[in-house]
Structures are given as structure tokens and as C-alpha cells.
Amino acid sequence: MSDLRPISFARGAPSLDIVDVEGLKEAAHAAFTNDPAGLTGYGTAIGYPPLRAWIAERHGVAPENVIVTNGSMQADAFLFDVLVSEGDTVIVELPTYDRTLLSLRGRGAQVRMVELEPDGIDVEALARLLDAGVRPTLAHIIPNFQNPAGYTLSQPKRERLLELARSHGFVVFEDDPYVELRFSGERLPTMLSLDPENVVYASSFSKTVAPGIRVGYLVGPRPIIAQIEKLATGTYISPNMVAQGIVNQFARSGAIERSVQTVKTALAQRATALAAALERELPDARFVKPQGGYFMWVKLPEGTDVAALFTAAAARNVQFVKGTDFVLEGHESTLRLAYAGVTVAEIEEGIARLADAYREVTASRG
Numbered sequence: 134m135s136d137l138r139p140i141s142f143a144r145g146a147p148s149l150d151i152v153d154v155e156g157l158k159e160a161a162h163a164a165f166t167n168d169p170a171g172l173t174g175y176g177t178a179i180g181y182p183p184l185r186a187w188i189a190e191r192h193g194v195a196p197e198n199v200i201v202t203n204g205s206m207q208a209d210a211f212l213f214d215v216l217v218s219e220g221d222t223v224i225v226e227l228p229t230y231d232r233t234l235l236s237l238r239g240r241g242a243q244v245r246m247v248e249l250e251p252d253g254i255d256v257e258a259l260a261r262l263l264d265a266g267v268r269p270t271l272a273h274i275i276p277n278f279q280n281p282a283g284y285t286l287s288q289p290k291r292e293r294l295l296e297l298a299r300s301h302g303f304v305v306f307e308d309d310p311y312v313e314l315r316f317s318g319e320r321l322p323t324m325l326s327l328d329p330e331n332v333v334y335a336s337s338f339s340k341t342v343a344p345g346i347r348v349g350y351l352v353g354p355r356p357i358i359a360q361i362e363k364l365a366t367g368t369y370i371s372p373n374m375v376a377q378g379i380v381n382q383f384a385r386s387g388a389i390e391r392s393v394q395t396v397k398t399a400l401a402q403r404a405t406a407l408a409a410a411l412e413r414e415l416p417d418a419r420f421v422k423p424q425g426g427y428f429m430w431v432k433l434p435e436g437t438d439v440a441a442l443f444t445a446a447a448a449r450n451v452q453f454v455k456g457t458d459f460v461l462e463g464h465e466s467t468l469r470l471a472y473a474g475v476t477v478a479e480i481e482e483g484i485a486r487l488a489d490a491y492r493e494v495t496a497s498r499g
């Protein structure tokens with residue numbers, strides 16, 4: 134086993150230096166002082182009402198269109214429970230977030246993956262599937278700085294996707310935890326704002342505040358939110374009021390804007406450092422430099438055994454996630470590098486070690 138310091142490009146989580154721990158302590162103190170009953174009581178299944186109101190205002194919807202949950206994973210699970218039955222067809226991006234894939238497959242959904250391009254899902258390939266008679270109930274889309282690819286869905290594709298959803302009667306599930314983390318280029322409108330009738334939107338405070346706070350939410354049509362509220366009551370009576378009270382205070386005091394700025398500044402530096410290190414150390418790597426978010430998708434030459442690279446990297450105490458985790462089949466020569474949890478110095482050191490592992494793997498292949 135290597136005694137080198139571990140460097141992980143595996144986790145989609147921020148490093149501690151970009152979490153505003155002091156700000157969260159202050160928010161906790163203020164939240165308990167301002168509303169002791171609201172924080173310590175059971176609360177309501179729809180979430181802490183002042184936070185729900187803040188989120189509704191940010192999205193220009195009524196509070197009745199919002200439910201606040203324990204992380205957006207819980208929101209996803211509730212939505213799938215309501216909208217996806219065994220045997221239903223669900224469209225996802227190829228590649229997509231591994232936990233979504235597992236969750237849908239665990240529910241017995243027929244998952245149809247549609248190629249993800251650097252400007253988002255191939256909407257014309259989706260249109261061809263629909264023309265061929267595929268009838269999805271839902272399309273799961275990560276529009277900004279996609280997990281795992283880091284790609285962003287262009288505005289024309291957002292509009293085309295909504296057109297397809299309307300004409301073929303499926304719901305677009307816009308899973309958007311990275312939206313606030315754009316560090317270059319222009320912000321695009323959410324699909325929720327373009328077509329609130331056909332979109333259910335999810336986001337989270339995990340990537341902008343801290344994942345341990347476990348606060349996420351859904352915005353959607355009232356009948357769907359009302360159904361999920363019933364499900365939430367039966368599941369946990371109410372989500373964590375203490376965490377939501379702290380997030381509410383953190384958001385309303387303006388601390389969240391500073392936190393987002395801190396995270397974005399670090400991400401921009403880290404993405405630049407990662408791209409430069411790959412170009413320098415691993416010139417065989419192909420990637421699109423993201424305009425925000427946590428992830429970069431790396432393609433190595435066809436035939437490269439990324440499973441062997443994973444083992445060789447682990448022997449050098451470097452972790453990443455294999456591309457095969459984000460697909461149903463294939464993609465054996467791809468990998469995801471998360472740069473949110475590593476400093477610039479760690480990126481440089483980690484990519485040098487990864488390149489060394491790559492040389493070993495390609496040399497043994499001959």
C-alpha cells in the first residue's frame with residue numbers, strides 16, 4: 134500500500150476550506166434565538182415554512198408549489214414514488230448520475246439512456262425514439278454542469294425538450310443542484326420558468342452551503358406537490374426543522390451569497406488547474422472544460438482499460454469514479470474527475486500520479 138497522501142477526485146462534495154462553518158454557527162444561533170418553537174417542534178411535512186417561502190420567491194412561484202426535503206435525493210425518491218411505476222419508461226442522459234440510475238432501476242423502471250452531448254441531451258435522438266413509439270412518463274435531466282459530464286443544456290435544446298414533453302405527454306424532471314455554481318458564460322433560464330406545467334424542478338443546498346445540512350427541495354405543479362406531502366407525512370412526519378431553520382437564516386441574512394461566491398471562486402481555480410494539469414501530464418485525455426459545477430468527464434483513447442487505471446491509481450492513493458458507473462453498458466475508457474474537494478496543489482499532485490498510473494497501464498497493454 135502506498136504511503137502517499139490520499140487525493141480523491143471521487144466525491145461530489147466541497148472541501149472543508151470552502152464551507153462557511155463560522156457563518157453556519159452564527160445562523161444556527163440566530164435561528165434558535167428567533168424561532169425556538171419552529172426549530173424544535175415536529176413542524177410540517179412540507180418543510181420549514183419560512184424557508185419554503187424564500188425558495189418559492191426565488192423561483193417566482195407560490196409556496197404551495199414547493200416542498201422542502203432532507204436533501205434532494207429524498208425529493209427525487211418521493212417524486213419517483215409518485216410518478217414512476219414498475220415497467221414505466223424513463224428517459225435519462227447517457228451518462229447520468231449513478232444514484233438516479235440505481236434508484237430508477239430499483240423501482241423496475243425501463244431506463245432509456247439518450248446520448249449526452251457537450252450542449253446537453255441529444256434532443257433529436259430523443260425525438261426519434263418518441264417517433265418510434267417509446268412512451269416515457271418522465272425524462273430526468275441535469276441541465277447545468279451535469280453530473281458526471283460537467284456539460285450544460287443549451288437554450289434551444291431546453292426549448293425543444295419542452296416541446297417534446299408537451300407533444301408526447303411526459304414530465305421533465307429538472308434536477309439542478311449546480312445551477313448557482315456557474316463561473317463562466319451566461320446563465321440560462323430554468324426549464325421550470327419556461328414551462329411550469331410540465332416540469333418538476335429539484336435543487337439543493339448541498340453544493341452551495343454544505344452537504345451535511347441535508348436540505349433540498351422540489352418545485353412543481355400543486356397536485357404533484359400535494360401527493361408528495363402525503364408521502365412525506367407517512368415517511369417522516371416532517372423533515373429536519375433544525376437544518377432547514379439554519380438554512381433559512383443563512384439564506385435570509387445574505388450569508389448564502391457569500392458562500393456561493395467562495396465556492397464558485399474555488400471551483401473556477403480548480404477547474405482551470407485540472408484542465409492545465411491534464412493537458413500537461415496526460416495529453417491523451419479528451420475533455421470539455423466546464424463553465425461551472427463540480428465535475429469533468431475525461432475520455433481516454435478507445436481501448437484504454439479504465440478499470441485497470443482505477444487499480445493503478447488506487448495503488449498511488451488517487452481515487453476517481455469509473456465512467457462505467459454512470460451508464461448501463463460500455464464507456465470502459467472514460468472517467469469522472471470531481472474537483473470540488475481538492476485544492477489546486479492536490480490537483481497537480483493527483484494528476485501527476487494519475488498520469489504515472491496511465492503510463493503503467495498502457496505499457497502493460499503493449
Ligand SMILES: Cc1ncc(COP(=O)(O)O)c(C=O)c1O
Nearest residue numbers: 145204205206230280337339349
Ligand atoms: C444531479 C444530482 N442530483 C441530486 C444529488 C443529491 O443531492 P443532495 O445532497 O441534495 O441529496 C446530487 C449529488 O451529487 C446530484 O449530483
